[in-house]
Amino acid sequence: MPAAPTVEAMMLGKLDWSAIPFDQPIPLIAGGVVLAGILAVLIWVVVKGHLPYLWHEWITSVDHKRIGVMYILLASMMLLRGGSDAIMMRIQQAIAYQSQGYLPPEHYNQIFSAHGTIMIFFVAMPFVIGLMNLIVPLQLGVRDVAFPTLNSVGFWLTATGALLVNLSLVIGEFARTGWLAFPPLSELSYSPGVGVDYYAWSLQISGVGTLVAGINLVTTVLKLRTKGMNYLRMPMFCWTTLASNLLIVAAFPILTATLAMLLLDRYLGFHFFTNEAGGNVMMFMNLIWAWGHPEVYILVLPAFGIFSEVVSTFSGKALFGYRSMVLATMAICVISFMVWLHHFFTMGAGPDVNAIFGIASMIIAVPTGVKIYNWLFTMYGGRIRFATPMLWAVGFMVTFIIGGLTGVLVAVPPADFMLHNSMFLVAHFHNVIIGGVLFGAFAGFEYWFPKAFGFRLDERWGKLAFWFTFSGFYITFVPLYVAGMLGMTRRMQHYDVAEWRPWMIVAAIGMAVLSIGVICQIMQLVVSIRNREALRDRTGDPWDGRSLEWATSSPPPVFNFAFHPDVRGEDAYWDMKIAAQQQSLEHEEPEYHDIEMPRNSPTGFVCAFFATIMGFALIWHIWWLVILGSLGAFATFVVFAWRDHDEYVIPAAEVAAIDRVNLEERRNLVSMAGAI
Amino acid sequence: MSDQTHMHVEHDIAPGDEEQHSVGERIIGYVVGLGLALLLTATSFFIAGTDLVWQPSIPVALIVLAIAQMGVHLVFFLHITTGPDNTNNVLALAFGLLVVFLVVGGTVWIMSHLNQNMPPMDQFIRMHS
Numbered sequence: 001m002p003a004a005p006t007v008e009a010m011m012l013g014k015l016d017w018s019a020i021p022f023d024q025p026i027p028l029i030a031g032g033v034v035l036a037g038i039l040a041v042l043i044w045v046v047v048k049g050h051l052p053y054l055w056h057e058w059i060t061s062v063d064h065k066r067i068g069v070m071y072i073l074l075a076s077m078m079l080l081r082g083g084s085d086a087i088m089m090r091i092q093q094a095i096a097y098q099s100q101g102y103l104p105p106e107h108y109n110q111i112f113s114a115h116g117t118i119m120i121f122f123v124a125m126p127f128v129i130g131l132m133n134l135i136v137p138l139q140l141g142v143r144d145v146a147f148p149t150l151n152s153v154g155f156w157l158t159a160t161g162a163l164l165v166n167l168s169l170v171i172g173e174f175a176r177t178g179w180l181a182f183p184p185l186s187e188l189s190y191s192p193g194v195g196v197d198y199y200a201w202s203l204q205i206s207g208v209g210t211l212v213a214g215i216n217l218v219t220t221v222l223k224l225r226t227k228g229m230n231y232l233r234m235p236m237f238c239w240t241t242l243a244s245n246l247l248i249v250a251a252f253p254i255l256t257a258t259l260a261m262l263l264l265d266r267y268l269g270f271h272f273f274t275n276e277a278g279g280n281v282m283m284f285m286n287l288i289w290a291w292g293h294p295e296v297y298i299l300v301l302p303a304f305g306i307f308s309e310v311v312s313t314f315s316g317k318a319l320f321g322y323r324s325m326v327l328a329t330m331a332i333c334v335i336s337f338m339v340w341l342h343h344f345f346t347m348g349a350g351p352d353v354n355a356i357f358g359i360a361s362m363i364i365a366v367p368t369g370v371k372i373y374n375w376l377f378t379m380y381g382g383r384i385r386f387a388t389p390m391l392w393a394v395g396f397m398v399t400f401i402i403g404g405l406t407g408v409l410v411a412v413p414p415a416d417f418m419l420h421n422s423m424f425l426v427a428h429f430h431n432v433i434i435g436g437v438l439f440g441a442f443a444g445f446e447y448w449f450p451k452a453f454g455f456r457l458d459e460r461w462g463k464l465a466f467w468f469t470f471s472g473f474y475i476t477f478v479p480l481y482v483a484g485m486l487g488m489t490r491r492m493q494h495y496d497v498a499e500w501r502p503w504m505i506v507a508a509i510g511m512a513v514l515s516i517g518v519i520c521q522i523m524q525l526v527v528s529i530r531n532r533e534a535l536r537d538r539t540g541d542p543w544d545g546r547s548l549e550w551a552t553s554s555p556p557p558v559f560n561f562a563f564h565p566d567v568r569g570e571d572a573y574w575d576m577k578i579a580a581q582q583q584s585l586e587h588e589e590p591e592y593h594d595i596e597m598p599r600n601s602p603t604g605f606v607c608a609f610f611a612t613i614m615g616f617a618l619i620w621h622i623w624w625l626v627i628l629g630s631l632g633a634f635a636t637f638v639v640f641a642w643r644d645h646d647e648y649v650i651p652a653a654e655v656a657a658i659d660r661v662n663l664e665e666r667r668n669l670v671s672m673a674g675a676i
Numbered sequence: 677m678s679d680q681t682h683m684h685v686e687h688d689i690a691p692g693d694e695e696q697h698s699v700g701e702r703i704i705g706y707v708v709g710l711g712l713a714l715l716l717t718a719t720s721f722f723i724a725g726t727d728l729v730w731q732p733s734i735p736v737a738l739i740v741l742a743i744a745q746m747g748v749h750l751v752f753f754l755h756i757t758t759g760p761d762n763t764n765n766v767l768a769l770a771f772g773l774l775v776v777f778l779v780v781g782g783t784v785w786i787m788s789h790l791n792q793n794m795p796p797m798d799q800f801i802r803m804h805s
Contacts, residue, residue, distance in 0.1 A: 350792030
């Protein structure tokens with residue numbers, strides 16, 4: 001008979017002092033430093049009196065631009081965390097030849113699991129969602145997204161997930177199962193600790209946030225477009241946003257359901273994925289990859305969109321083959337749901353199944369190839385300016401082609417049987433995710449930073465950052481391809497094969513070069529903020545842009561556009577500029593109107609606060625706190641649903657005052673261009 | 677000024693800007709839908725237990741009734757119609773159906789091929805005994 005639960009167990013669940021890793025200096029010191037940093041920032045904010053500003057202008061903001069910036073900030077912070085994990089792994093593998101290295105196995109396993117989880121869910125996802133949030137309404141020529149408050153809820157729930165993952169560093173442990181927590185290893189019998197629970201609950205909560213963001217952006221693109229913005233006049237980034245968010249809406253429920261089944265196994269003794277009682281672990285692989293493969297395209301499609309914008313702008317030409325680009329995007333959107341088995345060719349399926357999915361995996365390379373050729377033809381004959389965003393775009397094309405080719409190679413089932421779970425695979429997916437998604441995120445960051453903040457980024461540091469990151473990437477990952485060919489499997493804490501050693505050392509050196517790239521990126525930000533007056537963008541069009549986001553000031557006013565732009569073709573803003581130059585603008589004052597905008601709301605923040613409590617309590621089995629957290633989140637929703645005033649009015653006079661300044665700058669620019 | 681370009685906007689109304697039907701009209705729609713749904717449900721239960729019809733036809737009849745039920749829900753409750761502002765909804769439904777078909781169909785197919793590359797079980801047992 002089980003003993004009656006003690007008071008401590010009822011109050012604190014599984015939580016006690018043994019959860020704090022006093023015996024492990026690395027996480028403790030890292031956690032301490034981060035905690036001290038957060039405290040220092042908080043104290044500085046409070047003492048300097050910035051708290052009201054932060055609360056009113058950012059935390060409760062429902063402005064899509066602010067939310068986009070916060071997404072990108074979250075992603076950047078998490079990139080540093082995930083990057084530290086990567087550095088630790090590279091050092092471990094460089095020194096752990098015939099020795100234990102400096103990381104004990106259980107710690108090393110947590111690090112590679114946390115690295116993958118953080119990089120996909122809390123770096124790549126928030127970065128691309130942030131850029132989409134920031135730019136898509138501007139490109140569509142509208143004043144806001146479809147559901148502004150929901151947008152804020154989505155962001156804060158994502159932040160909750162990130163917070164929980166990082167909390168596991170100092171309270172308890174993280175999963176040791178790899179970034180997808182395959183059973184039976186992730187089941188209670190093999191992972192009795194809280195690690196997998198941290199993993200699953202943070203993904204469940206941030207998954208809700210992602211789904212919400214997806215619904216919001218799909219609705220925005222489908223329903224909120226300015227006058228004349230046909231589907232076939234939308235900038236490519238809007239198309240890829242649509243495709244990517246359709247995939248989010250279709251695929252993320254699969255992840256949620258799969259993790260829910262795993263959690264039922266772990267919490268209530270179900271047998272979905274256990275070895276005994278009729279469970280089937282292969283069902284987990286099947287389901288998680290049915291989400292996991294579309295996820296790859298959720299990340300890379302927006303990056304394709306960013307490159308389309310960047311290549312076209314910096315080549316001074318309209319995008320080559322716009323319609324084929326749209327078709328390729330939507331083809332990828334559908335085919336991405338037909339290839340998921342290629343992640344587990346070796347599972348035991350017969351030649352029929354493997355061949356069909358292998359062929360589908362090769363077919364999906366075709367629309368991607370179409371895109372590459374379109375970008376090349378856009379550059380052909382163009383007057384190319386090699387500004388930092390363009391460098392990232394060209395670097396992407398070279399790198400992504402290599403990653404794509406190794407991808408087609410592992411799409412061949414017999415080849416995959418040789419390369420499955422090897423370092424070759426690790427090199428391949430870093431090649432497409434770093435070369436595709438991260439380069440895309442950086443290109444978008446450099447390209448749209450002036451739009452978001454009103455000043456350009458320092459070009460010299462930007463170019464340094466590109467070259468260090470670009471070369472560091474190759475020095476790190478080409479050796480991993482070679483090590484994979486030499487038979488090295490992934491996730492090794494130590495090894496005894498002498499041939500692998502030199503490649504691991506080269507990879508560690510490459511990691512150092514990559515880190516210099518990251519430092520340059522930070523330096524670029526610091527230097528640019530210092531010199532912001534010199535780098536100020538007064539016209540709102542620093543790159544001679546082509547789409548509507550450049551038709552408003554930098555940073556845009558809260559209402560984005562004083563008037564809904566009237567779109568007559570692709571490259572809407574470019575056409576407007578041409579028309580303005582040819583017709584020599586009459587300087588008549590337009591008639592301004594009042595503008596209604598949604599009011600700020602703390603709903604998102606409060607909701608996420610309770611979700612954090614609920615998630616933490618679920619992880620540690622503190623049931624009364626679970627009830628409290630979920631009640632709080634529900635109450636927040638009810639209060640929001642019964643609100644009376646959801647909009648405020650910006651009077652026409654204020655709109656006019658804001659718009660006149662930018663209009664004047666723009667007229668000067670046009671008349672100067674006319675003079676040349 | 678923008679008569680041609682504006683056309684598309686008229687066909688694609690933003691959320692909240694839909695034509696307002698009167699409350700009575702909408703209630704009638706929902707009541708008709710509820711009636712049809714209840715009728716179909718009752719018929720299903722009746723057919724499942726009756727011996728008035730040829731027995732092998734019962735599963736087929738149930739499938740037909742289930743599909744009809746889905747149709748009623750789509751038309752009366754989810755308002756999927758052929759109206760000009762419904763292209764998005766119809767396309768979204770089609771995309772959803774395609775994804776469900778791919779994932780469910782693919783899963784069934786994959787899971788039934790799970791052990792193709794395993795040695796047959798009797799051989800395996802003989803090897804180890």
